[in-house]
Amino acid sequence: MVDVDVVVIGAGQAGLSAAYHLRRRGFAPYTGFVVLDADATPGGAWAHRSPSLRMATVHGFHDLPDFELPEPDPSAPAREVVPGYFAAYEARHALPVVRPVKVSSVESLPDGRLLVSSDAGQWRARALVNATGTWTRPFLPFYPGHFTGRQLHYADYRGPEEFAGKRVLVVGGGASAIQVLSEVAAVGETVWVTRREPEYRDGPFTPESGRAAVALVEQRVREGLPVRSVVSVTGLGPSVAYRRAEELGALHRRPMFDRLTEHGVAWGEHEERFDAIVWATGFRAETAHLAPLHLRTPAGGIRLTGTRATDDPRIHLLGYGPSASTVGANRAGRAAANDLVTLLGDPHEREPAPVR
Known part of the structure; x- marks a missing residue:
């Protein structure tokens, strides 16, 4: 059993940002805070992305605080560039990342602390930053x-190669679907279906439109409703992947089908055959290990005030709702660290522990 002030779960963009700001605010590595990461190597979800996703087609990326991502080769795989950057960041700031550690549960103890249980042992903490993201819950x-x-x-x-010469149905209205269409349509035939008519955004994504989108997502988490991603309210912009899919004639959206069939899908009595279906239908937040804390509302979400769980000020959720983007994760990491200093006290002002 290890005692710390703060446990951070997850070493993706949000977890690393929180770790940086916790250290900057005076929490000591390993004794003041620790980061538990389920993966064996740095990179978070980026390490698991398709090899075909290149830096030129990444749907937006923002540097971590106090260390810029060196200008990458646009043709380099994102699953190599970003994990390398995260590894360098951990080393540069001497962040206390322990891996691989898979957290199974977080419980409240009678003394007011939290018990974090994992396959690598237990940690007792005064507060917790949950930055587990969504990649593990497609x-x-x-x-x-x-x-x-x-x-x-x-x-x-893992890329378009396996779909060469085949007829592929791509389901979903977000950036992931656009990436798949932009690649598979070059080697096979694609049909695109979405539940709602896609919303398109002309021109750059301005700070004003970003604030408006975040405000919509924040309203949902304040009310404890199931979260929607920031991307879901920003619309599809003129990305490299979007332009490529458009050039290939792959952006003729159809409404969702009614049912699956043995060889394809059907809209009413009209059936079409497909060789494959790619479900680009998003992800859900990984919060099952928080179940013992009973944070989920009857509506299905977790109420947040900023990044803090409204019903338990010891818990912060990053990469959840409005902070589920690289720029949002950076801001959330700073906000959580500042809030935890208020809750736990400024580490710089504490009495030094007695020498035993």
Whole structure:
């Protein structure tokens, strides 16, 4: 059993930002705070992205605080560039990342502290920053019927090669679907379906539009509703992948089908055959280990005030709702650290521990 002030779960962008700001505010590595990461190597979700995702087609990336990402080769795989950057960041700031550690539960103890249990031991903490992201929880919607062909979620997509010469149905209205369309349409035939008509954004994504989008997501988490991603309210912008998909004629959206069939899908009585279905249908927040804290509302979400759980000020959620973007994660890390100093006291002002 290890005692610390703060446990950070997750070493992706949000977790590293929180760790940087905790250290900057005076929390000592390993004794004041620790970062528990489930992966064996740095990189967070970026290490698991498709090899075909290049830095030129990444849907926005913001540097971590106090260390810029060196200008990358636009053709370099994002799953190599970003994990390398994260590894350098951990080393540069001497962040106390312990891996691989898979957290199974977080419980409240009678003395007011938190017990964090994992496959690598237990930590006792006064507060917790949950930065586990969404990559481990891909969302697959239910549709009646049974398709016998190839089906995969975007989390398992590894590039267009396996779809050469095939007819592929791409499901989803976000940046992931656009990436798949921009690649697969170059080697096979694609059909794009979404539940709602896609919203398109002309021109650059301005700070004003960003604040408006974040405000919409923040309202939902304040009310304890299931979160929507920031991307879901920003619309599709003129990215490299979008322009490529447009050039390939792959952006002719159709409405969602009614059911799966043995060889494809059907809209009413009209059936079409496909060799594969790629579900680019998003992810859900990984918060199952927080279940013993009973934070979830009847509506299905966790109420937040800023990054702090409204019903338990010891808990902060980063990469959840409005902070589920690289720029949002940076801001959330700073906000959480500042709030924890208020809750726990300024480490710089504490009496030194007695020498035993």
